[in-house]
Amino acid sequence: MKSLVEEVAATPGGENIRACIQCGVCTGTCPMAGEMEYPPRKIIALIRAGMRDEVLSSSSMWYCLSCYMCTVRCPRGVKPTELAHALESLATEHRFKIKRTRTPAMYRSFVNSIRGNGRVHELGMMVRYYLSIMPDLLANPLATIKMLPLGLKLLLHKRMPLLPKKVEGKEELSKIIQKFREVRGAQ
Amino acid sequence: MKYYTYYPGCSAEATAVGLGISVEAIAKPLDMELIELEGWTCCGSTPYGSLDELESIVVAARNLALAEQTGLDLVTPCSSCFITLYQADIKLKDHPQLMAQINEALAVANLEYHGSVRVRHLTEVLVNDITPEVITTKVKRPLNGLKVAPYYGCQLVRPDYGFDDPEFPQSLDRLVECLGAKAVPFPLKNRCCGGSLIIPEEDLALGLIRKLLDNAVENGAQCIVTPCPLCQTNLDAYQSRVNSKFKTHYNVPVLFITQLIGLALGIDPKSLGLNTNIVSPSEVLDYIYNYINYITTH
């Protein structure tokens, strides 16, 4: 039975987790540290403590902005940004339900837009996103309505095409992804 | 003439259409031939990598394989596309097993990646290949010391890939100054604008954007300039949201660096997509075009 540290270290992005000396520069630097339940240093400590459920169900890594400031300052080369991505991937793979943040929903809409169109169709992505967080929106109708002026502005300034562009490589991409899943599954 | 394979990125034709237009407008005057990569698809960006790290590399790899066939450097103006493609490329080069696995998948489309593409950011190309010195010689309309806050964002300078200093970058400052504008000191110039979290966590991102606008204005900036489509959208389109949330009154035009370069090269605003900027750049344009008039009336 692999320990959580071994599992994370075997995930792409989590390779350097063992080097951490818990100095705290990452959390000290992180613009989102105040929002995270478990900011970078703490999450590594929890991983070492083997708290798999707490870590993978946590909303913390989803607040990562990928600004890479922690990575640049870490004295041990731990690459906390990549670690956050690795944890997000693990959480997704093992179907953990993430509460408190809508970022996973947005990421899913984004990725589904790519899988469906070959490129991100922003309006389509936003629609998918809103549909996926519908209960939340219905609970806060005002907040949703407040978004409309922004959408309108983008539309009027020609920054929100209504229809997705015809993307040449769309089918090819789908086929490649399909094949990759087969290849990976076989491993 | 310098030739490059051009990867616009999804937003260059949508939310950041101003970037797409201005990049194409300044290419020829700067002796760059940007040949759009045929059949390009989304690079995957942060969200794909977060949901499925390996699959996101496949998505990026398809573009790399296509670019490899052109034999030219792959240049993108989008910081996020740059970092995604660049890092995918490195991961493939460092892990031959992964490369083999991915090539198995690419094979269904008769594609194969051998690891020979050089992924580059447009800003880096402008600084290292075209060079600020040469750009200065092509300036037709010097910007009269326009006070510009150069905003790098994150992924142009981090993680450190050797182009510019991650803590105190200078490349954008140089590009601004070579146009005859003045790059104001802007201590938060490399801090995060909130990135893609503007959608699911708007309040948090607005807080970050506010700090940036404040810092730029405090240092006397007449406008902000940035290379990144996401940063521009956050600072520009969401400026009114910042104002309504924090009861502030920011009115800072946010231009793409390529738009600023275009203006200095004498290209008209419409051809640079300046009509797509949400916070009106009219004062900036006024300053540039009617400088004498401007300084007597202000």
Added chain:
Amino acid sequence: MEPRIGVYICHCGSNIAGTVDVGEVTRFAQDLDGVVVARDYKFMCSDPGQELIKQDIKELGLNRVVVASCSPTMHEPTFRRVCQEAGINPYLFEMANIREQCSWVTKDKREATEKAKALVSAAVRRVYYHQPLETREVTINPNTLVVGGGIAGIQAALKIADSEHKVYLVEKSPSIGGHMAQLDKTFPTLDCSACILTPKMTLVGSHPYIELLTYSEVEEVSGYIGNFKVKIRQKARYVDEDRCTGCGLCQTKCPWKVDSEFDAGMGKRKAIYTPFPQAVPNIPVIDTEHCAYFLKGTCRACEKVCEAEAIDFEQQDKIVEVEVGSIIVTTGFEVFDPTPIYQYGYGRLDNVITSLEFERLVNSAGPTDGEIVLKDGSHPKSIAIIHCVGSRDEKYHEYCSRVCCMYSMKFAHLLKEHLPETEIYEFYIDIRSFGKGYEEFYNRILSEGTIFIRGRPAEVTDIAETPKEKGKLIVQFEDTLAGLQRRLPVDMVILSCALEAQADAEKTARLFNISRSADGFFLEKHPKLDPVATMTDGIFIAGCCQGPKDIPDTVAQASAAAAEVLAMISKGRVEIEAAIAIIDERICTGCQVCKLVCPYSAIDFDEEKKVCRVNEALCKGCGACVGGCPSDAINLKHYTNEQIVAEMEGMLV
């Protein structure tokens, strides 16, 4: 003479026998050409093991011995001695390494046994061609050169000089004393640094057996252990040492001020100066880069006021040549410059200073007479001390600088003494208070009310986010023990900077033919068992030039180096390795390729005969010249072509 070879296979307990079938190897060895007897034993290096060999030599008339055991680095000297004691030349011995290169690198018993057989066969074939060789002895010059006049150099010099042997002490700055002279109080006893150092400095200055060469640098070193020739450049002071009385009037009258190196840039000195009032020798030096006379031909104020007429603008550099038997390198360290760490604001924000700068500030003999003040002259009310700046960081120095925790805590104590109302914050990752009295010192600092925060700061900024932060330096960090991201406004930030190797360490290493470890400091011969010797016999290192350390360890190392030197002097002679290169002068064309490739500078070119010659005392028998010679004119004793080919045949056939 017919070879009569004895082969001994060692079990080394289970180290070898656990993997290699020693019985099979022994039987195999017995059948080899020239082998008279083959035995195996549990521990060949032990007394009974050695007796076994000696007995066989005597009774069976062996004239060659092969031991198959561990690495020659471990026990070749042991078994060579056994042969010598039993009456055969120690070079008629060969070792087969069936441990480090065999049983220790595989778990496969078949594989290991086959390899052991091959190695033994190789050794047996080779030893057939061995020739008896003699080691040479050279005498030791009893003089010593000590390079670097800090506490390490001072200590080593005094120890040797006190035994009535001559020491040349070379120091590149105008005075001895080194960094220790810059310190205020020393941890953990809070001794005044100058008070314990200056008596030693005075002793050095007046010692009959020490020749002090300050403002001097070593330019060239040649020779070998016991017989070094050293060229030293004594830079011109432009002050006559014999006439100068050290009255200091020239310094007072000189109108030209320069940033003082001794004060770490926090204060000024004059263009004619002694680095500090207690300088030894107390003879000033003219800094030609800032002296008006040397720059423009004007002023000459010093000359006018000097009653002893000691100013001599015409003075020249002097080259001094000395002959010594040993050299001790004690060139010390430099303090890391934190400017590249942009986010800490050094050099960019006011009131961010380094540890050395703070030492000068807090020193009552320093540029502010011990007043701890901000740039605007006021006293700070809150101070942050940041540990590990430049240390424990893959971007700068991976190593821990060992002394920073202690000196940082010392700062906290001194600050509480000077400014009792000030809040002091220590930002650390780990507290390393390892020495005698050090943990107790930590407790004392805690009890004095210094606040320790575990968290390496992310940045020091002047961009205020709240009114309280305006005008302050704000340290942003994670308080890891409380689990909070925090911002703390302070008035002053002290960066506890790393100790690093001197900038010219590479040059110094080449000069003395010593190596450096990956961290940049000079490399000791063995990290545990030989910490002050180097791979170059006769040259020793001590103090911080070998690695960051505190004063007690520095003094201990300096005494250790002195002891090694005195041991050499006491014996008076040293043995030179016999396996050295030899150049056939009839074949040599004088192309000097060998001289180029020799890493020990052991080859000399004879200008008259136009051939190269190996300096037998310096040659370590590495063989680079043998391989490099395009004329095949060089042979390596004990590694002849014959011997090597035989060894290969033994392995492959």
